[in-house]
Amino acid sequence: MASVFFIFLIAIAAGFLGSLLGLGGGIIMTPALTLLFHVDIRYAIGASIISVIATSSGAAITYLKDHLTNVRIGMFLEIGTTLGAITGAFLSGLVDTRYLYLIFGMLMLYSAAMMLRKAGSDLPQDVVTHPAAERLRLNSSYYDKGLGREVPYRVAGVYGGLGMMYVAGTISGLLGIGSGAFKVMGMDLFMKLPMKVSSATSNFMIGVTAAASAGVYFFRGDINPGIAAPVALGVLMGAVVGTRVMQRMKSRVIRIIFVPVLVVVSVQMIVKGVLMG
């Protein structure tokens, strides 16, 4: 009984951070459930899939209304993510996930360093529109409550971004973690989107990707209601608050919070890879 309440409280924090950064909150939920509450890893993964969907849907309520989410970019990139998820499902019996954890952990650490170099900048400057972005009509604008003005933006590196989404989909299919982080990085480093748009659009996408696999977990009996229900409610509440805070934040601040979280995720991945051996 008491643990239901504490799981609920941690879920609020996970939803808050997840919606702020465009991640699923699984980075908080899975270790918290397994280490603090000694939940079976199977149910912890089931609950973190629920946490991803709850973050996405809770955040989408606010972001879509504020045009922070670019629905066109989200849908277009979702092609890469979903195809990647299928690839991941095919590869899962064939490759040694131990090396994948190590490789992607390192890759993520490198990306964190790349993002740190840009830490001082607030909005992307002098972005040249990629020809494919023109055809797909991806350029758009959003109202930034932190700056108090409309921010128009151009979209670069469409193919690089799409490739990164394919990678994000494949690793989330194979490893079950890190897909939100890779999505934000792809949009930030390749497509040069404003940080808030990257985060909100990633939030929009992660729910769609997670829902595809959630049905399997659900009917396999991995979604334990005693754990997943307080997680869902807490994460939804946290996400609704997180989105409101994020709208008013400076992009620079979001980036500064994002980098250490990225480092934590990469270290989690590397440790997992090392321990598997």
Add this chain to the structure above:
Amino acid sequence: MKREDESTELWLAKLLKLGVLFSAAVIALGVLLFLSTGRSGYADGVFPTSPGEIWAGLLALRPYAVMLAGLFLLILTPILRVGSSILLFWRQGDRLYVAITALVFLILIISLFLGKAES
């Protein structure tokens, strides 16, 4: 184009909001039933997993079944988002994005079945 985008996003936001609030309400009802009665409605460590069992438990207002029904509705919300986007792009006459969104929807359904075959 700008105004069309706006109406798409508002429509999506409203539909999604309703879906999310409804699923949250069902989950919350289950949690309240659980906390007030102190029972899950099932034996210790057991919960229903098949649609038939969950439905029967929902009608009998067994707390775990009510929670699971709400969680299932929550899982459906992102799929609802993709499906409704197809309709909205269609209404705007945006064929390119009808095709893109339909493709995503199709891949989603395929991956759903692939997962089933795996388990």
